[in-house]
Amino acid sequence: xxxAKVWEDENVVTGDRITIFLAEDRSIVEAKSQGxxxxxxxxxxxxxxxxxxxxxxxxxxxxxR
Numbered sequence: 676x677x678x679a680k681v682w683e684d685e686n687v688v689t690g691d692r693i694t695i696f697l698a699e700d701r702s703i704v705e706a707k708s709q710g711x712x713x714x715x716x717x718x719x720x721x722x723x724x725x726x727x728x729x730x731x732x733x734x735x736x737x738x739x740r
Contacts, residue, residue, distance in 0.1 A: 679704075688714045 679693040681702070690704040690712035704712040 684717070686714075686716045688712070 678689070679691065680687060680689045681693055681695070682688070688702075688704055691707050691710060692705040693702060694705075695702045704714070706712050
């Protein structure tokens with residue numbers, strides 16, 4: 676599948692292919708050759724209920740947890 680996307684609330688991960696291992700609580704996000712995957716995660720701040728963006732890129736083959 677191309678242009679795969681998974682999300683929960685405002686958190687989102689996109690790539691060309693996403694494989695989710697539900698029983699292992701992990702996933703693999705892949706991109707085509709020289710492509711990129713993207714993840715945007717919002718961390719809830721304690722006490723005030725607000726959140727702010729967290730972005731990053733993982734190296735190829737590195738699992739995200």
